[in-house]
Each structure stands twice: as structure tokens, then as C-alpha cells.
Amino acid sequence: MSASTVVLSGIGRTIPGRRLTNREWEQMVATTDEWIQQNIGIRERLRIDVESTPTEMGARAAQKALSMAGVQPDEIDFVLCATNSPADTFPSTAAMIQKQLAARHATAMDLQAGCTGWLYGMRLATGLIGSGEARQVLVVGTEALTRSLNLNDRSSVLFGDAGAAAVLSAGDTLPADRQPDRLSRPLFASLTTPSRAMQQPTIYSGELNRVEDYIQGKDMSMVPRPQASMDGKASLKLALTDTLRVVDEVLERAAAQGIARSDIKVFVPHQTNVHIVRKFCAHIDFPFERIPYSLDRYGGLSTAGIPTNLVEHWQAGRVHPGDLVLACGYGAGFTTAAMLLEWCLPPDA
Incomplete structure (x- = not known):
């Protein structure tokens, strides 16, 4: 098969309901609301719901993107998931999203390229469709980075949590009014x-759980996290x-x-x-x-x-x-x- 045109046909996101404010950070990290706002520009950040996971947020976003694209889960050829905060080392987050979606014909794999992972996934998806290897590719970016923060590192205040997804499709699967005029592919x-510049060491520290301890009022200090x-x-x-x-x-x-x-x-x-x-x-x-x-x-x-x-x-x-x-x-x-x-x-x- 061959397909020269690659089109963004659907997109979706999942926003958690919780927030973590700078004032809350002040009680855990050696920083201030004023410093964060002046030097970084953040007032508050999204915080994953207690019972949720990156997989769940990514799957919900994917369902929205597929619905917009008019693509059924069993039509997906590839599920590509970019994440820096997987719930498990293996199986991959992509494989777990594939299972939740019942995308039974899809090849699933995770991508690890730091914060650029979703863009890398879009590039890979474009190549797969442009070469004729795929016709429908789901690209997911999902994060729960606030669960693995280093409370001794002031830069931890940067991160929030969310899930988002896009569907890239071969152009001949879409009607004429959904075709690009100027760029046949990204x-x-x-x-x-x-x-x-950034790393996630394999060192474990109970110190990391102080965020959940503070919010939930629970003592989880002995549970190791990277x-x-x-x-x-x-x-x-x-x-x-x-x-x-x-x-x-x-x-x-x-x-x-x-x-x-x-x-x-x-x-x-x-x-x-x-x-x-x-x-x-x-x-x-x-x-x-x-x-x-x-x-x-x-x-x-x-x-x-x-x-x-x-x-x-x-x-x-x-x-x-x-x-x-x-x-x-x-x-x-x-x-x-x-x-x-x-x-x-x-x-x-």
C-alpha cells in the first residue's frame, strides 16, 4: 500500500481535576510563590487524581481523538505512547492503552525522548503512513510527573500532569474537505x-512521597519511588x-x-x-x-x-x-x- 498524504484527523485531552498551588509547594520545598511566579511563571499545576494513572488519562484522551477522527479502535495500526512517567516499567504504557481501547490489530510501543516525545511520535507516525506501512496511527502523550518529584530540587515545581492524544491518518481515508491544501504531510x-540537563536516577528515596503525604494525610514515606x-x-x-x-x-x-x-x-x-x-x-x-x-x-x-x-x-x-x-x-x-x-x-x- 502507499499513501502520500498524512493528515491530523483527531485530537483529544484529559485534564485532571486536582491542582497543586505554589502556596502548597512552599510548605514542602525551599521556595516561595513569588519566586516561582517571577522566575518560571507558574501559579498552580495540574495534579493527577489519586486513583488515576498515566495509562487511564492517555486512554481517555485517545478515545476522544478517535471519536473525532471517526476511527474505530480495531482500525488503528500503531499506538505510540510518549511518557516520562509510566505507571509500570513493563508492559509499556502503549500496550496498556491498546488493551483499554481494545485496539486488537495495533502494534503498541512507548517512546522516550523527554518532553519532546509526542513530537517524536508524530514524526514516526508520519513516516509510517507516508511509507505505506500504516493508515491510522494513534500518538499519545501522558504524564504523572508529580508522583516522582524530588523535593530537594526546586526545579520540581515545573511539572504538572495530563494526557493528550492525536490520530494521524492516510489522506485517502478522509473526505475532500478534510484534505490539506499546502502541506501534504507535516x-x-x-x-x-x-x-x-535532566535525568531520572535509579536512586530511590522515601523523601519523594512527601507530596502525597501532605495532600492525603498518609504516611507513605517508606514506599520507594524514582x-x-x-x-x-x-x-x-x-x-x-x-x-x-x-x-x-x-x-x-x-x-x-x-x-x-x-x-x-x-x-x-x-x-x-x-x-x-x-x-x-x-x-x-x-x-x-x-x-x-x-x-x-x-x-x-x-x-x-x-x-x-x-x-x-x-x-x-x-x-x-x-x-x-x-x-x-x-x-x-x-x-x-x-x-x-x-x-x-x-x-x-
Whole structure:
């Protein structure tokens, strides 16, 4: 089989009901609400529900995306899941989502590329469909990072939890009014630079459970969990240099197809620091006020961030068929990625 056109045919997200405010953080970590807001831009972050899991959030988001795409679970060829916080080491989160969806014909696998994982998944899905190996690919990003925070590391205040998913389809499975006019498939650029900007050591510490202890009033201090730690300064430096490099690469490839920077209608940068987000916007001359900004309310959502913000922007009526959407991100590794696609979804009902 062959399929030259690759289309985003469905998208969905799952937002947990709980929030973790800066004031609550002050009681657990050596930081303040004022410092967090001024230096990072977060007031509160999404917190996974007590009985939920990354698998459950990802599966719920996937069901919404499949419903929008008009795709049945048994039509999915691949389930690709990007996560930095799997509920289990194995089986993969993708395999567990596949089971919950009853996607019995799908090949399922996890991707680990830090916060850029969802963009990496979209790139892989585009290649699978473009080569004719698949016709329907589900790409999920789901996180419960607040369950593995290092309370000795002030950078832990960055993270929030959510699940999001997208369906990429072969163009010949969709009606004519859902076909792209300018880009037959998304454009990508990515770069991986060896670094220790962020890591999740195999060290275990009961200290990590203080967050749940505080919220639930339970003593779980002896239950081991892996801790995440990050070199914030190194991450931000690489975010500016390497991420902007891949953004420029995508824009150069777009220019070769007659697409100018001014043609971009939607910009969705990865969000972990408001000052970095503003610099991204300035680099491509895109007004900060026009991006789907959620860092202050959601925190940094890692692999789920870009698709979550895309859904919010679309539901607010700010993304329209034919719009060119640029997304970019950076993550542990150090990894970076950028993607340009043409929006073909109808307005949210």
C-alpha cells in the first residue's frame, strides 16, 4: 500500500481535576510563590487524581481523538505512547492503552525522548503512513510527573500532569474537505545533543512521597519511588540555542515550498518557563498573546503539553481549517524537535 498524504484527523485531552498551588509547594520545598511566579511563571499545576494513572488519562484522551477522527479502535495500526512517567516499567504504557481501547490489530510501543516525545511520535507516525506501512496511527502523550518529584530540587515545581492524544491518518481515508491544501504531510526537524540537563536516577528515596503525604494525610514515606532531577540553567541554555536551531530548519524547509513565517497562524511552543516562551515568540516574530499559553495554570506538562494546548486553542475557536501550525519543544537527553502541519479539523461543535 502507499499513501502520500498524512493528515491530523483527531485530537483529544484529559485534564485532571486536582491542582497543586505554589502556596502548597512552599510548605514542602525551599521556595516561595513569588519566586516561582517571577522566575518560571507558574501559579498552580495540574495534579493527577489519586486513583488515576498515566495509562487511564492517555486512554481517555485517545478515545476522544478517535471519536473525532471517526476511527474505530480495531482500525488503528500503531499506538505510540510518549511518557516520562509510566505507571509500570513493563508492559509499556502503549500496550496498556491498546488493551483499554481494545485496539486488537495495533502494534503498541512507548517512546522516550523527554518532553519532546509526542513530537517524536508524530514524526514516526508520519513516516509510517507516508511509507505505506500504516493508515491510522494513534500518538499519545501522558504524564504523572508529580508522583516522582524530588523535593530537594526546586526545579520540581515545573511539572504538572495530563494526557493528550492525536490520530494521524492516510489522506485517502478522509473526505475532500478534510484534505490539506499546502502541506501534504507535516514537516519536522529534530536534534539530540548529549547532555545531563535532566535525568531520572535509579536512586530511590522515601523523601519523594512527601507530596502525597501532605495532600492525603498518609504516611507513605517508606514506599520507594524514582526521583527526577534537572539542571535548570543548562536546560534553559540548550532550549534557546538548540530548539531555535530546529525551528529555523523547519522554517527554511517551509520557505522552499513557498511558505513564509507570516503564513504561520498558530504557534505552540513547549512551556516550562514563561521567559523562554517569550523568547521563542520573539525569534519567529509571533505575538505572545496569540499562543495557547497555559503554563501559569497547568504547569509544564512534558509530552502532553503541546497536544493539550492545541486542543484548548481549537476548542476556543482559535485554530481553523487551513491554518499552518508550528510546534517546538525540548527535553531530557538533550532533545529538541519542531513540527509544521496544516490544520484540517473542523471547528469544535
